[in-house]
Amino acid sequence: MTDFSEVYDRYFRDVYKYALAISRDVHLAEEITQETFFKALKSLDQFKGECKLSVWLCQIAKNCYISHCRKLKFQDFGADTSKIDSGMDLEEQISDRETAFAIHKILHSLDEPYKEVFSLRTFGELSFKQIAELFGRTENWARVTYHRAKLKIREELK
DSSP, X not given: OOOHHHHHHHHHHHHHHHHHHHXXXXXXXXXXXXXXXXXXXXXXXXXXXXXXXXXXXXHHHHHHHHHHHHHHTOOOOOOOXXXXXXXXXXXXXXXXHHHHHHHHHHHHHSOTTHHHHHHHHHTSOOOHHHHHHHHTSOHHHHHHHHHHHHHHHHHHHO
């Protein structure tokens, strides 16, 4: 696959979904996706094939998002987490925008890979198999990591 337009056509949707999953912002996801492919085009000769091309592109997207967040310095908008009912299922809570913002605040404080696995599963709607593939791990690892992330979030909600 030497023609970059083929790479772009084949992986654009995957990279965009990943960027949307980690950013939760359509416009930012578009920006990250475009920046990802720009950076990939500039450094395609550095791709050694040690992982799948889609994984390499998603790593670039992740780094673009981290750079963006560092520029913003993670502004605190003061969401009140005390209103959240920790007995509710996390997936149901995310449907409420205010609650979702509070969960995002907690999510940003989680260590990796919990933060990313939870985001990919919940917001990116990726399967455990897809998450495992991104990390180069087993599907069971993805399930366990997601479960532990949910437990950590619930603990913070109390």
